[in-house]
Amino acid sequence: AQKITQTQPGMFVQEKEAVTLDCTYDTSDQSYGLFWYKQPSSGEMIFLIYQGSYDEQNATEGRYSLNFQKARKSANLVISASQLGDSAMYFCAMRALAGKLIFGQGTELSVKP
Amino acid sequence: SAVISQKPSRDICQRGTSLTIQCQVDSQVTMMFWYRQQPGQSLTLIATANQGSEATYESGFVIDKFPISRPNLTFSTLTVSNMSPEDSSIYLCSAEGTDRDTQYFGPGTRLTVL
Numbered sequence: 001a002q003k004i005t006q007t008q009p010g011m012f013v014q015e016k017e018a019v020t021l022d023c024t025y026d027t028s029d030q031s032y033g034l035f036w037y038k039q040p041s042s043g044e045m046i047f048l049i050y051q052g053s054y055d056e057q058n059a060t061e062g063r064y065s066l067n068f069q070k071a072r073k074s075a076n077l078v079i080s081a082s083q084l085g086d087s088a089m090y091f092c093a094m095r096a097l098a099g100k101l102i103f104g105q106g107t108e109l110s111v112k113p
Numbered sequence: 114s115a116v117i118s119q120k121p122s123r124d125i126c127q128r129g130t131s132l133t134i135q136c137q138v139d140s141q142v143t144m145m146f147w148y149r150q151q152p153g154q155s156l157t158l159i160a161t162a163n164q165g166s167e168a169t170y171e172s173g174f175v176i177d178k179f180p181i182s183r184p185n186l187t188f189s190t191l192t193v194s195n196m197s198p199e200d201s202s203i204y205l206c207s208a209e210g211t212d213r214d215t216q217y218f219g220p221g222t223r224l225t226v227l
Contacts, residue, residue, distance in 0.1 A: 033214060043203050045156075045218035052214060091155060098169075099144040099209045101216060103155045 002027045002096050006104035013082045014112050020067070021077040021107045023092030029053075033095035034075040036066065039106075040088040048090075051075055079109075087111045115140050115208050117219035125225045126196055133192045134222045136206030141186035144209035147179070150221075151202045159204075162189040196226045 003026040013019035025034065032053045038046040051059045051066045059066045067076040079086055089108050093101040116139040126132050136145070145162040160168040160181055168181035183189040193200050206219040 035216065037218075043150075043221045043223065045205060045207075045221075047215055047217060050214045093156075095213070095216070098161060099213065099216070100146060100158050100161060100171075101148075101156070101207075103157075105155050 002029075002094060002102050004092050004094050004102055004104035006092055006107050008107045009105070010108045010110070012110050012112060013079075015084060016081055018078060018080045019082055019109065021079070021090050021092075021109065023075045023077065023104060025073050025075060025092075025094050027073075027094065027096075029096075034066070034068070035093040035095065035101065036064070036075075036077045037091045037093065038086075038088045039091060045091075049077065082111045084111050084113060114215070115142060115210060115217045117206060117208055117217055119206055119219035119222050121222060122220060123223035123225075125227060127227055128197055130196055131192055131194045132196065132224060133190050134204055134206070136189045136191070136219055138187045138208050142208040143186070143211070145183060145189050146207045146209075146216075147181060147189070147191045148205045148207060148218075149202045150205065156205065159191070162191075193224065196224075198226045200224065201226045 005024045034051045036048040049061045049064045051068045063080045065078045089106045091106045092104040118137045120135045147159040148156040150156045158171050159174045160170040162183040164183045180192045203221045205221045
């Protein structure tokens with residue numbers, strides 16, 4: 001069965017510092033995709049970054065990068081230079097069959113001034 | 114990228130009634146999905162909305178409770194039927210991008226059932 005695990009229910013980071021949010025996954029598929037989303041208190045799901053299982057380089061999108069370690073089945077999100085506006089829930093997800101996403105339980109990130 | 118809108122953005126409903134949520138995408142997409150997010154929880158897929166045919170439901174979700182329509186490639190509706198307080202959740206519509214490396218979400222519908 002496919003599964004996403006986020007072991008950090010909550011994280012704190014000082015403004016302007018970097019933070020890593022952990023995500024491990026389990027799948028027997030050879031081809032899959034991994035996503036990270038940000039959910040502020042307003043409830044919308046904001047797409048941050050995507051990593052394909054065959055991508056050789058780690059994905060980057062501005063201040064977001066994905067530390068993809070295929071052998072360890074981990075896809076950690078790194079946020080550099082944290083900002084107060086980064087405070088939100090962060091979800092890791094895996095693209096399963098027919099496009100549906102399987103989500104982890106989320107990590108609540110709080111950025112301190 | 115695709116822009117997705119949902120109506121209503123929120124509603125408060127009485128037990129036993131039904132609510133239909135609309136999802137509109139600004140471009141044609143192949144795959145559309147409906148998710149539920151219960152308070153303090155993660156997202157769970159309700160069903161895949163198939164254009165021109167019956168939706169594909171996940172385990173634990175049935176058509177009688179969550180009927181879904183998708184008449185074309187840009188529009189879908191989800192009805193929450195015979196509501197109870199346990200149905201209080203955020204309901205989110207999503208659509209997969211053409212290159213499959215993105216999946217966009219609507220702003221969600223916050224439903225409270227009294």
